[in-house]
Amino acid sequence: xxxxxxxxxxxxxxxxxxxxxxxxxxxxxxxxxxxxxxxxxxxxxxxxxxxxxxxxxxxxxxxxxxxxxxxxxxxxxxxxxxxxxxxxxxxxxxxxxxxxxxxxxxxxxxxxxxxxxxxxxxxxxxxxxxxxxxxxxxxxxxxxxxxxxxxxxxxxxxxxxx
Numbered sequence: 001x002x003x004x005x006x007x008x009x010x011x012x013x014x015x016x017x018x019x020x021x022x023x024x025x026x027x028x029x030x031x032x033x034x035x036x037x038x039x040x041x042x043x044x045x046x047x048x049x050x051x052x053x054x055x056x057x058x059x060x061x062x063x064x065x066x067x068x069x070x071x072x073x074x075x076x077x078x079x080x081x082x083x084x085x086x087x088x089x090x091x092x093x094x095x096x097x098x099x100x101x102x103x104x105x106x107x108x109x110x111x112x113x114x115x116x117x118x119x120x121x122x123x124x125x126x127x128x129x130x131x132x133x134x135x136x137x138x139x140x141x142x143x144x145x146x147x148x149x150x151x152x153x154x155x156x157x158x159x160x161x162x
Contacts, residue, residue, distance in 0.1 A: 012049055015039060016056045023060025065106075072102035 011034050018028035029036050042049045075098035087093055107115040134142065 011038070012042060012046075012052075015042075016049075016052050019053060019056035020059040021063070023057060023064065068099075068102045068106060071099045072106055073098065075099070 011032060014032035015028055015034045018031040019025070022028050022031065025036065025039060028034075029039055043053060044050075075096040077094040078097050079092045079094050104115070108117075134145070137145065
């Protein structure tokens with residue numbers, strides 16, 4: 001391996017390590033002393049590097065998820081503001097606060113079938129197409145109209161007659 005290839009290989013490894021820690025290209029480039037254009041050129045030209053970048057970004061996401069889980073379940077220390085927030089020596093006291101919002105997001109992400117938002121839209125009645133010049137529709141648009149009308153007919157909601 002040439003000296004230039006060894007240097008590029010070291011830079012790629014440094015970039016991948018920084019990406020795994022930060023998950024942010026600009027920060028990783030700064031930490032690894034790699035130009036953004038080099039990173040994006042490697043992504044385009046080197047499939048192994050591109051796959052390794054995906055893996056590094058997953059590692060960064062795992063770190064974020066672990067931090068979110070920690071803040072949701074164990075909480076973080078927050079200072080109590082004001083006179084009541086100081087002990088007799090004048091030291092600011094803290095309280096440990098958990099994050100219900102993070103807990104909700106974690107649950108929605110891990111168990112969407114149980115915790116996702118649910119909305120149901122139902123249309124009853126017919127569809128009035130009077131006043132529409134079907135001759136001006138493209139073949140694709142006519143196919144969509146036909147599919148919608150067939151679906152309505154199958155569901156018992158026949159389109160309105162005009």
